[in-house]
Amino acid sequence: MAASLDAAQGLSHRPPGRPVRAARLRLSGLFWRHPWAKALLLLAPPLLAFILVYAASLVALFVSSFWTVDPFTSELKHVWNVDNYKTLWQAGAYHSIALRTIGIAAAVTLADAVLAFPLGYFMGRIAGGRSRAFIFVAVLLPLWSSYLVRVYIWRLILDDKGILNWTLQKVGLPAANIGYSNWAVWLIFTYVWLPFMILPVYGALERIPESYLEASRDLGAGNWTTFRRVVLPLALPGVVAGSIFTFSLTLGDYVTPLLAGGASSQFIGNVVYDSIGSQQTPFAAAFAAVPLAVMGVYLLLARKLGAFEAL
């Protein structure tokens, strides 16, 4: 503030030349009278860049899912057909991969909700200002720290010779040996996306006015009833908002199954990745449409539950 005041005084010492100033005022006036010109000037560059580069690529990708690749020349043949989708529909292997992906995404979401809710409640309604700020940073830092590094460290933890088995052995329990399995994939996803669940759940719980809870008690509800009938319904949009992240991020991932999964941990993303590697772009595009469709349905449901207001 002080700096800008100094600067303002500096400006009054050295006013811009009259014609320049007049031109600037005229220009400002012009934009004031024609706000759409200013809006156009601001919005055109980002929108054009996004439409020409990003949206166009997406549409082209979707269109290419209805084409095929010549098996001999591996050239793209622009013949309209739904063969790629037929293959997906008919081959059982792809069903189980899709089901595994969706199933693990759902399990991750559930685990994150269970872990996050009490923490969000503590953060939003019990902790004081300082400890709240501390927890906030403690959740935010893992969220922003490298995804790849966090997956890698879990590989070391869950390895047969890792710290998990060592700890279990020390306390006299049998070794877990869950490295390179679907359990590992589930656990790692739960870990990696947890902060994305905590933040919206905390946000939703923090916003509930204390007076609602007092009113509920005045009307004779016990703690449990107040929780079930007042807190839970008001917090639900936050949980659903968090679940959008945990669910969709798991659904589209391929790095964690690749690095930490076993032989039967393939996700939709892995098949897409491999198809691209073997020049089967149309098939990859078709399979990539599956998580998009699932997310589309999920987002519609989430909107019904009021998750977007909690975002």
Add this chain to the structure above:
Amino acid sequence: MEPRSTRVVLAVWSTLVILFLWIPLALIVLYAFNKSNVQSWPIPAFTTHWFHAAWTSEVQTSLELSLKVGAIATGIAIVLGSAAAFGVARFRFFGREAVSFLLVLPIALPGIVTGIALSSAFETVHIDLSVWTIVTGHATFCVVIVYNNVLARLRRTSPSLIEASQDLGADGLQTFRFVVWPVLSTALVAGGLLAFALSFDEVIVTTFTAGSQNTIPLLILGYIRLGQQLPVVNVIACAMITLTVIPVLLAQRLMRDTGVLRRGAGNVTEAVESAQVTAV
């Protein structure tokens, strides 16, 4: 007020969840000092040798590429993201929601979709993969970070201040310099820092837009997959974890400082809002 027992249980649960989040991060720091080539537990002996040994030419080349891509992508994101935020915050027009939707798309869709869409588009129009294709990929998802930060800040700033500035005779440039900029600058820096952090860490889109080049995450992904150079991976991992602290804490501080002119309260709220939308 919740009963005491409930509060204790919640406090314990919260502590455990925070530990769950942080123990792995602490472990990666320990592993960076692991003397052995084998990454098992307990760590047999400690050394600082790898910190020196990790500075290979491969790592240097990748680091250079990562920094370059991050800087350019962040620059593009700041220009396009803040322009879009101003447009959306200040004007009411048909399709306003569609703008937000379009900008959020790259982080709302799975990274692999963005990645394969861009790579097949580059192939179709015969653009060879280069620094610029990586930058294009990163810029698409960095724009929304800046956009969200700037938009959140603008929504908290009363538009009447700008009118007041104009009533007092300031032209557009002066209004921007003395009214808008002091409010906006911290949000812009915060958004830029987070965009850079995101770009620096990105794996999936980069895989499809990098060709034979390696950014730091691609380099260590390759090492991890092949089980090679794991001590080097440990050191880079440790460095990445400790270095994230800087931009994130800085951005966090800057977001809390909502500038001189604020409408409505809430420092944490703004941070939560931008972190959430940002972080997809």
